[in-house]
Amino acid sequence: MESSILLFLGSLLLHAAIGQYNVDDSGGTGPKFDGIGGLSGGGATSRLLPSYSTEAVSQIFDLLFKPNFAASLQICKVEIGGDGQSTDGTESSHMHSQDDENYHRGYEWWIMTEAKKRNPNIKLYGLSWAYPAWVGNGSGSPYKYPELTAGYIVKWIQGAKSTYGLT
Known part of the structure; x- marks a missing residue:
């Protein structure tokens, strides 16, 4: 499995070496180009990555995020874990309850x-697929109490910054 992933990522490097793709992001009448990105989400789509050797993981991150090298992704989007099933599995929340904050759960951090180490200018995004039950105040819907939902997301952003220096 590890070798097939490295082979795939190596093919990205080959395509990058064959030709160069230039993007004009100067002002104009069209929408602004924010970059090309990758996503870790859907409940554990990247879960096996920590199981690979340190060397393989480093190579994978280099191939994905190093500027002017292979994929050179400019955006890294991750799932904000919500303690609920979200497609392929479950990602742990940073707040199992309203008074329980822990920014060391999960692997998205x-x-x-690692993306920021390779590209300090990479844009980071987070998106919730699921929410802990307390966010809906027992209603079954995280949208019934928007102040709880917004607070939950804001705490995630604040935790990313204060714990990891991520912006």
């Missing part, structure tokens, strides 16, 4: 940190 690690992915964002």
Whole structure:
């Protein structure tokens, strides 16, 4: 499995070496180009990455995030864990309850940190697929109490910055 991933990522490097793709992001009448990105989400799509050897993981992150090298992704989007099933599995929340904050659960922090190491200018995004039950105040819907939902997301952003220096 590890070798097939490295082979795939190596093919990205080959395509990058064959030709160069230039993007004009100067002002104009069209929408602004924010970059090309990758996503770790859907409940554990990147879960096996920490199981690979340190060397393989480093190579994978280099191939994905190093500027002017292979994929050179400019955006890294991750799932904000919500303690609920979200497609392929479950990602742990940073707040199991309203008074329980822990910014060391899960692996998405690690992915964002590794992306920033390779490209300090990378844009980071987070998106919730699921929410802990308390966010809906027992209603079953995280949208019934928007102040709880917004607070939950804001705490995630604040935790990313204060714990990992991620912006």
